[in-house]
Amino acid sequence: MPYQPIKFYQVGSFAAGNRLLPEDLRSVQSGGDRANTLTCGHRACQGCGEALGARYALDAVTRATKGKLIAVNATGCLEVFSTPFPETSWQIAWLHSLFGNAPAVASGVAAAMKAMGRPDIRVVAQGGDGGTVDIGMACLSGMFERDDDVLYICYDNQAYMNTGVQRSGATPPAARTATTPAVGPEPGNAFGQGKNVPLIAMAHEIPYVATATVADLRDLEYKATRAMDFHGARYLHVLVPCPLGWGSPPADTVKVARLATESGLFPVFEAEAGQVTGATPIRHQVPVQDYLRLQARYAHLFRPEERTDVIARIQASADRNITRFGLLDDQDQQTSRPERVRLAPAPHDYSAGER
Amino acid sequence: MLRQIEGSRAVAEAVAMCRPQVICAYPITPQTHIVEALGTLVKKGELNAAFMNVESEFAAMSAVIGASAAGARAYTATASQGLLYMSEAVYNAAGLGLPVVMTVANRAIGAPINIWNDHSDAMSQRDAGWIQLYAETNQEAADLHVQAFRIAEELSNPVMVCMDGFLLTHASERVDLPGQEQVDGFLPPYEPRQVLDPNDPVSIGAMVGPEAFTEVRFLAAERMRQALDLIPAVAASFAREFGRPSGGLVRPYRVEDAELIVVALGSVLGTIQDAVDELRADGIRAGALGITTFRPFPAEAVREALGGVHRLRRLVVVERALAPGSGGIVTADLRAALATTDGRPPHPGDTIISTVIAGLGGRAVTRKALRAMLTSAAQGDLPPFSFLDLRRDLVESELARMRAARRSGPSAENMLRDLSATAPGALD
Numbered sequence: 001m002p003y004q005p006i007k008f009y010q011v012g013s014f015a016a017g018n019r020l021l022p023e024d025l026r027s028v029q030s031g032g033d034r035a036n037t038l039t040c041g042h043r044a045c046q047g048c049g050e051a052l053g054a055r056y057a058l059d060a061v062t063r064a065t066k067g068k069l070i071a072v073n074a075t076g077c078l079e080v081f082s083t084p085f086p087e088t089s090w091q092i093a094w095l096h097s098l099f100g101n102a103p104a105v106a107s108g109v110a111a112a113m114k115a116m117g118r119p120d121i122r123v124v125a126q127g128g129d130g131g132t133v134d135i136g137m138a139c140l141s142g143m144f145e146r147d148d149d150v151l152y153i154c155y156d157n158q159a160y161m162n163t164g165v166q167r168s169g170a171t172p173p174a175a176r177t178a179t180t181p182a183v184g185p186e187p188g189n190a191f192g193q194g195k196n197v198p199l200i201a202m203a204h205e206i207p208y209v210a211t212a213t214v215a216d217l218r219d220l221e222y223k224a225t226r227a228m229d230f231h232g233a234r235y236l237h238v239l240v241p242c243p244l245g246w247g248s249p250p251a252d253t254v255k256v257a258r259l260a261t262e263s264g265l266f267p268v269f270e271a272e273a274g275q276v277t278g279a280t281p282i283r284h285q286v287p288v289q290d291y292l293r294l295q296a297r298y299a300h301l302f303r304p305e306e307r308t309d310v311i312a313r314i315q316a317s318a319d320r321n322i323t324r325f326g327l328l329d330d331q332d333q334q335t336s337r338p339e340r341v342r343l344a345p346a347p348h349d350y351s352a353g354e355r
Numbered sequence: 356m357l358r359q360i361e362g363s364r365a366v367a368e369a370v371a372m373c374r375p376q377v378i379c380a381y382p383i384t385p386q387t388h389i390v391e392a393l394g395t396l397v398k399k400g401e402l403n404a405a406f407m408n409v410e411s412e413f414a415a416m417s418a419v420i421g422a423s424a425a426g427a428r429a430y431t432a433t434a435s436q437g438l439l440y441m442s443e444a445v446y447n448a449a450g451l452g453l454p455v456v457m458t459v460a461n462r463a464i465g466a467p468i469n470i471w472n473d474h475s476d477a478m479s480q481r482d483a484g485w486i487q488l489y490a491e492t493n494q495e496a497a498d499l500h501v502q503a504f505r506i507a508e509e510l511s512n513p514v515m516v517c518m519d520g521f522l523l524t525h526a527s528e529r530v531d532l533p534g535q536e537q538v539d540g541f542l543p544p545y546e547p548r549q550v551l552d553p554n555d556p557v558s559i560g561a562m563v564g565p566e567a568f569t570e571v572r573f574l575a576a577e578r579m580r581q582a583l584d585l586i587p588a589v590a591a592s593f594a595r596e597f598g599r600p601s602g603g604l605v606r607p608y609r610v611e612d613a614e615l616i617v618v619a620l621g622s623v624l625g626t627i628q629d630a631v632d633e634l635r636a637d638g639i640r641a642g643a644l645g646i647t648t649f650r651p652f653p654a655e656a657v658r659e660a661l662g663g664v665h666r667l668r669r670l671v672v673v674e675r676a677l678a679p680g681s682g683g684i685v686t687a688d689l690r691a692a693l694a695t696t697d698g699r700p701p702h703p704g705d706t707i708i709s710t711v712i713a714g715l716g717g718r719a720v721t722r723k724a725l726r727a728m729l730t731s732a733a734q735g736d737l738p739p740f741s742f743l744d745l746r747r748d749l750v751e752s753e754l755a756r757m758r759a760a761r762r763s764g765p766s767a768e769n770m771l772r773d774l775s776a777t778a779p780g781a782l783d
Contacts, residue, residue, distance in 0.1 A: 067553055068553050069553055070425065070551045070553060072421060073560075079562065080562055083558055083560075083561035083562050084561070084562050084564065085561050085562055085563040085564060085566070085567055086561075086567070088558035088561055090556070090558050091556060092553065092556050093551040093552055093553050093555075093556040093557065094551075094556070094557075094558045094559065095421065095424050095551055095558075095559045095560050096558075096559070096560030096561065097417060097420050097421070097444070097447050097451070097560055098417065098443055098444060098447055100413070100443075101413060101414065101417035101420075101444060104409065104413070104414035104415075104417035104418045104421070105417045105418065105420055105421035105424075106421060107407065107409075107414075107418050107421065108377060108379070108407070108417065108418030108419055108420060108421025108422035108423075108425070108429070109421040109422065109424070109425040109551065110421075111377045111405035111407055111418065111421075111422055111427075112376060112377050112405070112421065112422040112423075112425035112426060112427035112429070113425060114405050115376035115377055115403070115404055115405040115422075115427055116376060116425075116426065116427055121553055138410055138411060138413075138414070139410070139411075139413070139414050139417065141410065142409055142410030142411070142414055145410070146407070146408070146409075
């Protein structure tokens with residue numbers, strides 16, 4: 001019988017095929033020694049992207065630091081669903097202080113470790129988009145500017161989900177939230193200028209900035225791990241769909257995240273010292289409608305009639321991302337187009353491989 | 356060692372001898388000299404600590420929260436708007452039970468913006484769960500910091516050392532600074548009650564619902580109750596080790612047979628004691644009661660110091676902060692303290708309590724004004740609530756303007772214009 005090579009992307013998911021990889025290339029989650037930093041029993045909603053992202057990211061960081069890790073958490077869904085007293089799902093040293101101060105608290109922890117002669121103990125801070133792009137922005141920028149030895153992870157679900165889905169500075173245009181309702185002639189969130197925190201982080205020229213989504217968990221693990229190769233301020237921005245706030249089926253969390261990247265609306269890239277060093281190419285480009293249609297927060301763009309004008313503006317922003325980060329292989333080379341450098345093993349490298 | 360030294364410098368050196376491991380600094384007048392001096396000590400390598408220049412007071416308090424939870428001895432200093440800006444984190448540090456020590460270089464709160472001394476800033480945080488100590492002199496300011504770390508760490512509760520901005524922070528006077536060995540002997544290394552340790556991971560700052568929140572708050576009250584015993588014990592221990600009295604709960608001055616007692620906090624007590632001496636010379640049996648520990652409020656010590664309320668005729672509370680719509684902040688606590696003997700009011704009507712708002716925004720509290728005010732109090736002419744040295748002409752003309760026209764304009768600026776117009780030598 002002729003040998004049939006396996007193409008991992010045949011299954012349409014990078015997560016599959018893990019068992020087929022050599023052991024040293026397998027995911028952190030597939031390991032028997034995974035840390036279960038955010039262990040079972042927490043109270044996140046079904047299909048919560050943030051819980052998924054946090055678990056993968058922190059397990060990877062825990063492995064990278066050999067367990068010498070302290071985590072600081074901003075107020076928000078992640079904090080609330082993981083620690084209603086007296087239960088806690090955290091199996092690591094974990095501190096929650098306030099909504100807007102997680103970066104500064106983490107800086108203080110890092111300073112204490114330095115002062116006490118324990119620089120081997122690393123610090124990660126985490127928060128949602130509200131705690132990061134809005135109320136925590138000043139502390140975050142200060143932490144970046146001082147280059148404090150902290151990895152900050154933003155789990156971006158694009159609104160204040162913990163308080164009941166209100167608009168944040170990360171809420172995309174046209175999206176319906178409780179404070180940008182789908183009523184009137186221009187329903188949903190207004191088209192603003194946006195607040196692109198990964199690019200703001202890069203403007204600080206900190207050692208490492210990356211974006212990731214829960215659609216590509218191997219990539220998320222890689223970036224969380226890669227971030228710990230650096231000292232100083234690092235920033236990881238993870239898109240985490242929220243079934244409750246986005247109005248998407250809980251079973252579609254990963255699918256929605258993938259469509260966000262495949263449409264170009266959420267570019268996945270990494271950068272060192274302010275320079276983009278690599279971007280994940282779009283494999284099967286989809287129009288933004290495919291992404292928007294799955295989510296009730298955009299329902300008003302399709303009913304009673306399709307708002308082609310609004311959708312065109314959203315598509316234009318996706319196209320800008322595609323050009324800016326060179327997300328399409330067949331696109332004309334731009335002078336500013338970053339090289340696609342893969343610094344460590346990632347699923348794409350084996351996707352077309354043969355065994 | 357006796358030195359002629361600026362108050363801020365004395366405090367910085369006392370703090371340095373407490374060996375803080377993390378110091379956070381965000382500049383605000385009149386706190387700056389303290390953190391500048393500490394930063395220099397760290398930069399020169401004379402103090403082994405992490406010195407963080409942060410982007411706001413909110414970040415300063417947040418970073419010391421992180422440092423303290425990670426097991427480090429942590430310190431910061433602020434004043435005025437800065438204290439308000441960090442207020443959320445101030446409450447948080449107390450709620451988490453972290454033994455942070457913070458200097459507040461007391462300054463007024465705007466608007467109108469004002470950089471000079473009063474107690475509005477610290478008073479605004481009186482219910483934050485922090486122990487509040489008020490320094491009378493620069494010597495005491497320095498000494499209180501050494502005591503503050505010990506009190507904070509023994510109780511696992513933050514301590515705020517309040518010292519009057521400019522009047523103390525920028526005044527050079529003789530201070531006996533302790534030696535490093537003395538401080539090391541007095542202040543044991545920080546042994547945290549809770550700590551972020553990867554080898555023994557705990558969650559700190561978890562969400563607490565109705566099932567236990569009251570109990571957590573009860574423990575905050577309990578720590579304050581314990582502080583009422585601990586603070587005098589630490590002060591006594593300090594007096595033994597260092598050979599001088601500093602700190603404690605209250606400081607009575609010539610109260611034994613007094614019929615008129617002035618109650619106050621901070622550096623104004625020196626002037627008040629001078630005024631008391633003058634009144635005594637005039638034949639008025641006056642005394643003074645300094646409140647060194649304002650939080651927890653030392654109700655029992657106050658009652659003891661006043662020696663039985665029934666004998667006393669008049670209490671005058673000199674307040675360096677105003678509670679608009681209520682009056683005096685210290686007065687309210689004092690009244691409550693005097694009303695809580697065995698659960699029944701102590702001889703109502705025997706003691707007349709007057710509130711005098713004084714020294715706001717840096718207005719000097721002079722011995723002359725105090726003496727005149729206290730003399731009228733002794734004669735029964737002091738109203739229950741008044742302002743010391745109020746420029747009534749300024750207020751009256753502004754009130755008249757407001758009655759005359761709807762758009763009378765900004766009051767502060769109107770009164771400043773009046774002042775310049777009536778100033779000697781004004782051109783127009």
